[in-house]
Amino acid sequence: MEPSDHINRPATLDIPTPLTDEQRGINPDRRATNRILNDSERMIHEYDPATDTTTNRFESFPALGTNERGGIMARIAKAVLGTDPRKIETFSMDTLPIFRQLAPELFARGWVPTIRKDAFDRFGTPIYPWNTIGESEPVNEEGRFIALVRMPRNMHAAGFRKPMDPQEMVDAAEADALGFGPFYSRTSHLVIATCDTADSDPATGEKIEKPNGDWDGEVVVPNMDYACNPLEQIKQYGTGLFEGIGVEMNDDGEVTVFRLKEHWNRMSQGGEWLGMPKIPYALFEKMVMETIQANWAYIPPAGKGRLYVRPDWFDHGPQLKVGNSGRFTLLMCAIPIGSAESYFTRGRKKFFMAKGRARVAEGGNAGKLKADGHYSGTIDLIGKAGKKGMAGVIFTNSAGDRIEETNASSVIFIKRSPDGKHRIITPSLAHGTLLNSITRRTILDLAREKGWTVEERDISPNELASMTKEGDMEAVAVGTAAAIAPIHEIQVGSVDPETNEIHEDGELIKISHEGEDCRGPVSMEIFQAIMAVKSGKAQKEMRARLKATTNPTGIANLERQLSEQESWLTIVPPPDKEVL
Incomplete structure (x- = not known):
């Protein structure tokens, strides 16, 4: 990367003669x-x-x-x-x-x-x-x-991190032991860009606004720690967002990114709500591509895991008074993670439903932000539920009469039908308290293509309990990290507002029979469909069907589906062999 444009560069560099x-x-x-x-x-x-x-x-x-x-x-x-x-x-x-x-x-x-x-x-x-x-x-x-x-302007390296041997990752992937956590975060490179929307007048110290932002980077750097100011704004007031982008290697050796533009759009919209500058899509896309290419050796083998790209967009400048500092950083790293079963605990999954506890503040449309601070309030409850053998926590609205989402994923309920016309029921986004999950959206799109009924609406704990007693129910937690994880039981309970202790004082909703610890049949069908789309396998099969189809209506439908699903994928070219 060329030195940043803000540096004045003469045409030549005066190189002194070395001393003897x-x-x-x-x-x-x-x-x-x-x-x-x-x-x-x-x-x-x-x-x-x-x-x-x-x-x-x-x-x-x-x-x-x-x-x-x-x-x-x-x-x-x-x-x-x-x-x-x-x-x-x-x-x-x-x-x-x-x-x-x-x-x-x-x-x-x-x-x-x-x-x-x-x-x-x-x-x-x-x-x-x-x-x-x-x-x-x-x-x-x-x-x-x-x-x-x-380094980009206003960012300072504090020290390099020793990358792990890629073979260590491969061995863990083959043993199905990658999981989802920091142990395998020791990949080789980060990609960083900064944007300043304000500067200080050198004479007066007054803040000078830069409405369009002044970007520097992107720069590919070794995996490192960066130095930060003690009053870094993200630590004081939490102006920051993140994304989780899944990267898959398919059986043909192709590496794909799923619905990349939608990740950018969600981060950009969230940034606007937090008073951050708009991220150019071309820059975002290039940084994701370079993050993958720079860490190519750490992409798990096909079917053995995924590379998880984590973009962080935050205010890194010093700020004492409430407000943004005007110095923003977009930083991307890559972590190899395990298979789709690796996020929540394996085996039969029981979730705690914190009835009356909202994940985000209500009434401000804040749920659509994938903001750093929205998850800190869930940590204590996750830990307490985990000690009781539960895989995660499902939150409701503050009144306790509307199911919302888990600590890390959306929830979808499935009412099976003997004729194959299943019902997909998921909490509505209309209240502004739920994240517009890209995985959730994809599942709903695929369900509609299958001719299933999709209901985006409010559902109460009581209604869920009644539907479950009727039988033929499935429930899943869905997201980039969680993929499609089955929910087998839900323990409804309360949270003490003073001590934050959880109480299992509500109904135990048994969604699947005792002894079942896998996905239900419809959940498995959805899982296989979404994994095929993410890897490009579904698009490849659709192209083959298109060649064999002669019916004009069938051709039109296939062309429409193929065009849409191909737009979801970005193929990542391998790094230049000369570069490697």
Whole structure:
């Protein structure tokens, strides 16, 4: 990525002539521990167990020749000036005099130094990105180096994270042990962009508004921690949203993203509600593609899991008074996760229904936001329900007469019919308290195509209990992470408003028979249909049927369905082989 446009770049970079050892005053015979290493030395620590002493000695290795020095300087100059066709974003250097002389120029042009000392390779961290700038210069055996990372404006690297070996992920996927959690979040790259909607007048300190926003990035960087201000706005007032985007590899080796534009649209609409700038779709799409490509080695094998892309859009600037700081970050990472059964506990699933407890504030249409703060209020109840052997929590409205959604997914109830014309019942979005789930929407679209009855309406706990007693019922929790998880039992209860303790003082709604711990037949049909669409298998079969169909009406219907379902998929091209 070229250095950001806000940096003034001259046409040439003034590269100083390297000083000789004599000019730098280095005596090769010096053995002082505080000496400065020259270009051709490394320090060796020798420990004598007999005397319990350590001696430092210096060992020479081939010095950089004139051509090598020139090559290093030329690469740095191209990177800093943005003229290298390989779009260099990061590179590593030893603490050589070359770097010390060029440091002011580098820092002035948006490069960030991060000093590290690790052991997993000779640089302490891989050279990033994949399109490295050629053979890097030698590094002393101490492993001390400076990694230069071109960060977006107002973002600062705090330290790299060591990526896990991709084989570790593959082994876990084959053992069906990936799950859904942070253990496998140690992928290799992040993608970051920033947007400023305000700046400070250097003379007065007054805030200067930038209505259209000033974007910097996207930049592909190593997996790292970033430095934040103690008064970072997201920590003070919670201006932040996130998405969860599923990435599948199919049997043909294709990698697909599902309904990407709808994820962008939901995040963009949520941002507008929070006073954040609009994210250009082209930028969002490019960042998702680059996040996947940069972490390509961590995509689970077909049928063994998914890559979960997590975009975070938040206010990262300092802000003491209620309001936005005007400094926003869009950050994307990727995590390999397990199969569709990995989010909730395996086996028979019992949920606690917190009757009278709303997930979000009512009356403000806030439910449509996938906002960070909307989930923190569910954490304590999830933990307490989990200790009682329950998989999750279903929330209602505050009056307790309307079922809404779980702590992490939408809910759908299914009334089976012997003639195959099943009824799909799901809580209505009309009250503004539910997230407009993309998985939920897809299931309703597919159900309508099958000719099933779809009812988006209010449903009370009492009505659900009555319908269940009639038999032929199924219930599922649906979402990108949860996929389509069966709900076998629902324990209706209450939550103490003072202690937040949960009480199982309501009816136990048994949706499926004892001993059943899988999806019901209709749930399984829906699950298979949505997984086929996500992987592109359904579209492939539809194209084959289209070729074999001669009926004009049948052709028109197939063409309509195929056009719609193909629009849901984005094919991710593999990274350039030269880049890898």
